[in-house]
Amino acid sequence: MYCINCGVKLADTEKQCPLCNTTVYHPDLKREEGAPLYPPKKVPAPEVRSRLWMIIITVLFFLPCPTLLLCDLQINKEWTWAGYAIGALALIYELLVLPFWFKRPNPVIFVPCGFAAVGAYLWYINFATAGNWFIRFALPMTAGFCLITTAVVALTRYLKKGRLYVCGGAFMALGGMMLLAEFLLNITFGNIHFIGWSFHPLIALFLLGGLLIFLAICRPARETMERKFFI
Numbered sequence: 369m370y371c372i373n374c375g376v377k378l379a380d381t382e383k384q385c386p387l388c389n390t391t392v393y394h395p396d397l398k399r400e401e402g403a404p405l406y407p408p409k410k411v412p413a414p415e416v417r418s419r420l421w422m423i424i425i426t427v428l429f430f431l432p433c434p435t436l437l438l439c440d441l442q443i444n445k446e447w448t449w450a451g452y453a454i455g456a457l458a459l460i461y462e463l464l465v466l467p468f469w470f471k472r473p474n475p476v477i478f479v480p481c482g483f484a485a486v487g488a489y490l491w492y493i494n495f496a497t498a499g500n501w502f503i504r505f506a507l508p509m510t511a512g513f514c515l516i517t518t519a520v521v522a523l524t525r526y527l528k529k530g531r532l533y534v535c536g537g538a539f540m541a542l543g544g545m546m547l548l549a550e551f552l553l554n555i556t557f558g559n560i561h562f563i564g565w566s567f568h569p570l571i572a573l574f575l576l577g578g579l580l581i582f583l584a585i586c587r588p589a590r591e592t593m594e595r596k597f598f599i
Contacts, residue, residue, distance in 0.1 A: 399420055429461045429483035451496055459489045476522045481550060483514035504556040516541045532590075543573030 370377055382392050422469040433454045440450035462485040467473035487510045494502035516538055525532045550566035583590040 372377050408597045460534035479518050501556050505552045512545050531581045536577040539573045539577030543570040546570050
């Protein structure tokens with residue numbers, strides 16, 4: 369028998385370690401049971417999510433909306449900047465508060481819902497400013513980032529292995545999105561000249577994604593990195 373604290377060898381009759389005074393635990397010795405944590409036939413009530421705080425937070429979020437609208441109408445005699453403020457409050461509420469209404473919010477569902485809310489807010493800005501950039505630029509960019517983020521969240525949530533492949537592929541896809549962003553910017557805003565700034569993040573993200581995929585394939589290299597960076 370050995371001491372669980374310092375590891376010194378002990379006799380079977382020892383009740384206390386002579387070196388560090390640690391009480392010796394012997395699995396064959398019966399130990400007295402302590403008092404029960406709860407009275408018999410009584411268990412603590414299950415924790416219930418209080419919806420009162422959620423209602424209060426919701427009211428605080430949308431309470432300024434009528435005030436903003438009335439101020440906008442009184443100053444400008446029409447709906448101008450109030451829509452941007454109310455839309456921003458609604459967007460923040462959907463991203464940060466709405467998931468907490470659910471006991472176990474599923475990110476695979478809320479991530480695309482969040483991107484849909486961002487897209488709706490961008491559409492409103494495009495409509496309010498009489499722009500023509502939503503369909504050509506904002507919609508495809510939002511949809512692209514939504515697909516990449518949702519795929520990463522779903523794969524990392526439901527797959528126990530292969531996360532390095534997922535992250536590597538995500539970085540490469542983001543690099544492709546940079547190239548698409550520059551292309552759409554040139555088409556949408558009339559700058560036909562292809563500048564080429566997107567190649568810099570494209571190359572960097574492809575190299576980073578390739579490194580992660582290489583580490584996923586090469587086990588010795590992965591283990592070396594884990595030992596070196598304590599991951």
